[in-house]
Amino acid sequence: xxxxxxxxxxxxxxxxxxxxxxxxxxxxxxxxxxxxxxxxxxxxxxxxxxxxxxxxxxxxxxxxxxxxxxxxxxxxxxxxxxxxxxxxxxxxxxxxxxxxxxxxxxxxxxxxxxxxxxxxxxxxxxxxxxxxxxxxxxxxxxxxxxxxxxxxxxxxxxxxxxxxxxxxxxxxxxxxxxxxxxxxxxxxxxxxxxxxxxxxxxxxxxxxxxxxxxxxxxxxxxxxxxxxxxxxxxxxxxxxxxxxxxxxxxxxxxxxxxxxxxxxxxxxxxxxxxxxxxxxxxxxxxxxxxxxxxxxxxxxxxxxxxxxxxxxxxxxxxxxxxxxxxxxxxxxxxxxxxxxxxxxxxxxxxxxxxxxxxxxxxxxxxxxxxxxxxxxxxxxxxxxxxxxxxxxxxxxxxxxxxxxxxxxxxxxxxxxxxxxxxxxxxxxxxxxxxxxxxxxxxxxxxxxxxxxxxxxxxxxxxxxxxxxxxxxxxxxxxxxxxxxxxxxxxxxxxxxxxxxxxxxxxxxxxxxxxxxxxxxxxxxxxxxxxx
Numbered sequence: 001x002x003x004x005x006x007x008x009x010x011x012x013x014x015x016x017x018x019x020x021x022x023x024x025x026x027x028x029x030x031x032x033x034x035x036x037x038x039x040x041x042x043x044x045x046x047x048x049x050x051x052x053x054x055x056x057x058x059x060x061x062x063x064x065x066x067x068x069x070x071x072x073x074x075x076x077x078x079x080x081x082x083x084x085x086x087x088x089x090x091x092x093x094x095x096x097x098x099x100x101x102x103x104x105x106x107x108x109x110x111x112x113x114x115x116x117x118x119x120x121x122x123x124x125x126x127x128x129x130x131x132x133x134x135x136x137x138x139x140x141x142x143x144x145x146x147x148x149x150x151x152x153x154x155x156x157x158x159x160x161x162x163x164x165x166x167x168x169x170x171x172x173x174x175x176x177x178x179x180x181x182x183x184x185x186x187x188x189x190x191x192x193x194x195x196x197x198x199x200x201x202x203x204x205x206x207x208x209x210x211x212x213x214x215x216x217x218x219x220x221x222x223x224x225x226x227x228x229x230x231x232x233x234x235x236x237x238x239x240x241x242x243x244x245x246x247x248x249x250x251x252x253x254x255x256x257x258x259x260x261x262x263x264x265x266x267x268x269x270x271x272x273x274x275x276x277x278x279x280x281x282x283x284x285x286x287x288x289x290x291x292x293x294x295x296x297x298x299x300x301x302x303x304x305x306x307x308x309x310x311x312x313x314x315x316x317x318x319x320x321x322x323x324x325x326x327x328x329x330x331x332x333x334x335x336x337x338x339x340x341x342x343x344x345x346x347x348x349x350x351x352x353x354x355x356x357x358x359x360x361x362x363x364x365x366x367x368x369x370x371x372x373x374x375x376x377x378x379x380x381x382x383x384x385x386x387x388x389x390x391x392x393x394x395x396x397x398x399x400x401x402x403x404x405x406x407x408x409x410x411x412x413x414x415x416x417x418x419x420x421x422x423x424x425x426x427x428x429x430x431x432x433x434x435x436x437x438x439x440x441x442x443x444x445x446x447x448x449x450x451x452x453x454x455x456x457x458x459x460x461x462x463x464x465x466x467x468x469x470x471x472x473x474x475x476x477x478x479x480x481x482x483x484x485x486x487x488x489x490x491x492x493x494x495x496x497x498x499x500x501x502x503x504x505x506x507x508x509x510x511x512x513x514x515x516x517x518x519x520x521x522x523x524x525x526x527x528x529x530x531x
Contacts, residue, residue: 005062009144012042032103032129034129035099038133052080061085088144097365097498102128104489124168134157134158139154139274145212146212163186165259165263166258181251189242198234199231203215206231212282212286215285220286233290239276242275257324280338296339296430307445309329316452330360337423341430346524347520348416355411358498390487398457404453412502421439423436423439
């Protein structure tokens with residue numbers, strides 16, 4: 001069974017490297033099919049890992065532990081348990097979605113990239129597949145790494161290919177915007193990685209090991225309170241950039257606006273989860289005393305992000321930026337759940353990770369399709385009457401908005417509910433009044449989510465025009481139904497798959513909660529109990 005783990009992590013990275021080094025004569029469509037097949041095999045491996053029953057115990061269900069850098073004591077240590085498996089499946093499934101979408105939509109690099117010669121020399125579609133597989137492989141390695149140094153290396157593998165996706169396959173009409181978005185992405189994430197690396201080095205040097213299994217079992221034993229606080233501050237600060245936690249979120253809206261549809265899907269569905277997963281996997285169990293001191297700040301900033309993101313969405317008139325800011329708000333619930341330090345809060349954060357990944361990926365799939373058809377993501381340019389003019393796209397958009405506002409019975413509801421409940425309970429030694437105040441403010445954020453997502457449906461789906469500064473000053477006429485074509489077969493197939501998962505997790509949330517429960521209780525070092 002361990003071979004499945006090795007194949008799932010290694011295959012996309014090896015195929016990505018192989019396509020990059022392959023001769024120019026290799027056709028574009030051959031590369032596209034190779035990417036789809038590779039992602040499908042990875043998804044199959046991820047599903048077959050379920051036979052190892054990762055939900056049965058807090059320990060690893062599958063494990064690979066090989067020497068890697070003996071001089072430093074660093075090992076190639078990969079594990080699968082109830083915490084990592086759902087994110088592995090999510091990453092593998094979105095990997096299939098983006099490679100199929102790229103193959104069928106035939107994306108091309110921007111004219112500026114081709115003219116300058118800076119686009120990958122092996123062909124635009126093949127180069128995009130290379131980048132997509134590299135991102136998938138790096139994310140899978142991140143979610144399975146059981147060594148902090150290996151975690152950092154895998155975390156960084158994703159950086160360059162995602163920069164390339166934004167820079168060279170983003171909005172072909174806005175070269176300056178792509179350049180700025182890609183630069184912000186690199187600068188912010190590189191800074192966060194540098195801070196995280198400092199925390200990793202302090203942790204490994206003080207404890208004498210980089211193995212996460214040993215560090216989690218020790219729960220900070222032998223580390224001074226000051227050292228734990230420094231490590232927790234550095235790790236939480238560095239990982240918060242990727243979540244992103246307010247006010248370290250400013251790179252995200254521009255990245256989503258400039259990125260192509262496949263880039264936005266991976267960015268929202270996979271990359272943001274790497275930061276929150278790192279907090280749960282590394283910070284919570286290894287430096288519990290230090291994290292207890294940092295947690296109130298993380299929880300407060302998470303709630304600020306919930307409210308800030310919601311308020312911005314109320315006035316934002318670009319669909320992609322609106323969904324990006326909504327991600328800041330939704331990931332604020334994840335930060336709040338982690339900060340609570342309770343089993344319910346942590347399970348809510350892990351559930352919200354998966355739910356947000358599916359729902360936001362669906363929204364970006366639809367919004368990206370709308371932007372491709374109209375040349376703009378602005379509400380007053382997309383047009384109105386989507387429900388009648390493009391019924392399939394309209395239905396997917398309507399479902400994504402309803403799921404995004406946290407309607408009971410859909411996946412988005414349970415994670416946010418558990419995160420708020422965990423905050424209401426508060427950590428064992430925390431100020432209960434403070435945490436309950438955060439919980440109440442977070443609930444206000446759900447009201448804002450309903451307001452801005454229903455506004456989108458009112459303007460775009462129902463077709464009621466919205467007057468605004470852009471509409472009043474623009475010389476361009478606002479089309480009454482500017483979306484002329486409906487969803488393609490690929491968009492319908494991928495979109496309905498995401499709808500099915502959202503409904504399934506909403507109706508039977510215990511499928512995921514039972515999966516993560518043993519691992520969460522093990523991380524918190526408390527007696528096994530119900531949630």
